[in-house]
Amino acid sequence: MRLDRALDRYLRHVSVERGLSEHTVSAYRRDLAGYLDWLREQGVGDTGDVTPALVEGFVAERAAADPAPAASSLARLQSSVRGWHRFLVREGIDEADPAGRLRPPKQPRRLPKALTVDQVERLLDAAGPAPAPDDREAAG
Numbered sequence: 001m002r003l004d005r006a007l008d009r010y011l012r013h014v015s016v017e018r019g020l021s022e023h024t025v026s027a028y029r030r031d032l033a034g035y036l037d038w039l040r041e042q043g044v045g046d047t048g049d050v051t052p053a054l055v056e057g058f059v060a061e062r063a064a065a066d067p068a069p070a071a072s073s074l075a076r077l078q079s080s081v082r083g084w085h086r087f088l089v090r091e092g093i094d095e096a097d098p099a100g101r102l103r104p105p106k107q108p109r110r111l112p113k114a115l116t117v118d119q120v121e122r123l124l125d126a127a128g129p130a131p132a133p134d135d136r137e138a139a140g
Contacts, residue, residue: 003047031076035081078104
C-alpha cells in the first residue's frame with residue numbers, strides 16, 4: 001500500500017477506533033510524517049518495501065542527530081513507528097512487521113530530588129510532636 005494512504009488509515013484508526021486524544025494523534029502524525037519522508041528519500045514508496053534494516057537505519061540516524069534527541073523523544077518516535085507497522089500487519093496490509101525487533105532506548109535513570117530544609121521541617125511538623133523520653137523507653 002502507498003505510504004500516504006497507509007498513514008491516513010492508521011491515523012483514522014487511532015483517532016476513531018482507539019479514541020486517542022487529538023494531541024496524541026497529532027504527535028503520531030508528526031513522527032510518522034518524518035519517517036515517511038525519510039523512507040521516500042531512501043526510494044521507498046510502498047509499505048511492503050520497508051525492511052528491518054531501513055527501520056533500524058532511520059532510528060540510528062535520528063539517534064545520531066545533532067543535537068541528540070532526548071531518550072523520551074526517541075522512545076516516542078520508535079513507539080509511533082512500531083505501532084504503525086504492527087497495525088499494517090494486523091490489518092493484513094503487510095505480511096511482516098519490519099519494526100518488530102525494534103526496542104525502545106533505555107531511559108536514563110534520574111536521581112531523586114532532595115528535599116529542602118523547609119520541606120523537611122514541614123514534614124516533621126506534620127508528623128506531630130516527638131515522643132517524650134519516657135514513651136520511647138516503654139515502646140522499646
